Amino acid sequence: MKKHTGRDLVLSLLLAAAFAALLYYFQYDKAASHNYAVSILERSAIYAVVAVSMNLLNGFTGLFSLGQAGFMALGAYTTAILTIPTHVRQSVYYMNGIEPWLEKIHLPMVPAMIVGGLIAAGFAALIGIPVLRLKSDYLAIATLGFAEIIRALLASRPMDRITNGSYGLNNIPGFKSIYQVFGIAAVCIALMVLLINSSYGRAFKAIREDDVAAEAMGINLFRHKELSFVISSFFTGVGGGMLAVYMRSIDTKTFQVALTYNILLIVVLGGIGSVTGSIIGSLLINGGQEWLRFLDEPTTVPVLSSLFKPGFRMVVYSLLLMIVVLFWRSGIMGTKEFTWDGLFGLFSRKKKKTGGA
């Protein structure tokens, strides 16, 4: 089983190098079409962070939570408020004005994201105390409700001078280079993978498999569930911060339930309980949605011309999703992780099949 570690390392490094080279090429060659590709990749990376953190909770700890959008909103607003340059704040807050104590607080991007994550984690810790006593569907509904409450609070009148209410925030400084977004995403995902493979990660999996047995093995259920919830929300908050920096302007409509469903889709499609599945799912969903855009364009092909209308893309996209979920019940990766052995095994199995037929 271990004989391929050298080869796997080389292949993984090659993949990373190829990706870096691709990014370098995109930056070097300043054609507009590359910006489009880069922006899709960036969004995939950000969604991957949130998807992996959702997977940590839903896939590894077995807590079906749908509060992601709310925690993302907290992270995004915190990051946005802290990173908007102080000299443009008056113009951003021209309708309501800004709280005087907030006016001069400014942080660089990464610390702002960490603060955003911590605030999301803090809220998760508070929400978790009542909510984590619930199970499965009830937990989902409760977290969904809390996410909406957070969103409503951010848009509410008393918060106008902090969050700029329904006007949203703009002038958020973007990523300085494209490596930044991938670097932050890679660090976040690496940290979560380290946690998942530690003894705490195993305890989370034990709770997912059988909470009664886990408790009988001395695992404090509430403490571990709360821990998983808080850590997941921290990275969700960081992901929200990344989304704010990526979009440059945010308002509370971005963080509606649909965002959570999008992330859930990535997690389910990639495989509940698979980190690499979430990353692949994120690339597929974000890339697929864009790739199918040609369906919205008018076409001259006779029969299709009546079908290809704005909105048709989403019909096809939804159909494709249904097909994927029907044929890959447990997602693309299931609970397994991507390995080079698995990839080569896929090819050799295919070869054997064709050889035999």
Place this chain on the structure above:
Amino acid sequence: MSQNVLKVEDVTMQFGGVVAVNNLSMEVNEGEIVALIGPNGAGKTTAFNVISGVYAPTNGRVSFMDKPMVENHPKGKMRRIYHGEKDGVYKQSISKTPDQITKLGIARTFQNIRLFKSLTVFDNVLIATHMRSKANVFSAAFRTNAAEEKANRQKTSRLLEMVGLSDEQGEISTSLPYGKQRRLEIARALATEPKLLLLDEPAAGMNPQETLELAQFICQIKKDFQLTILVIEHHMDFVMEISDRIYVLDFGKLIAQGTPDEIQSNPHVISAYLGVQDDE
């Protein structure tokens, strides 16, 4: 004089109007194998669940190593509908959760095997070492507890070797045959470093040969780990073979206690098991 490991005093467990365990008192001394037997529905598993903290008893006290770990008395609505005895003797409300009780040194297995299904045999046992590890979430994630982790892995390998599952350690736990799943569950319980092991029907569904092997296995681990064992069982041969003392429950009440020989000749036990009616 051997020390008293587990002491159950006047435990009554009432679900609504149903008294599942009625005024049960029993003791388990250090180094003993004690069996709790009784016909179906006698309340054996309920008693087990009270001891391991799954249920809080309606009334009574359970002490481990002379320290009370579960104590309760009828409260609220239960006060009015309480059918049990010894109301008012126990004043405190102590209810340790199952994980706290495991931490004190009581490990258990389950009647209907509860393994971590989609995890490997090795991980099943390794998870049980998590409780005793000192790592916090940061030291675990950043691998600063590598030495401890390594020790836990070695301990897991050693345990699997002792129960004879070394060859299957990479397999998914539910793919094992039934008898080996039982052994794995016991290995997992042992990984929590218990002083007292609670076995809930370990021989259920086993043929006579497997049952015999299991009896030897239990005597072996008792010796190797210096355990005290409390076992619930249906198989009479098995119980008579391994136990030092036996408690017999029927309809939630203790009807007899004593050594295997005494129990075998006890008329109450015979009538409870064979349904013979007392002529009065």
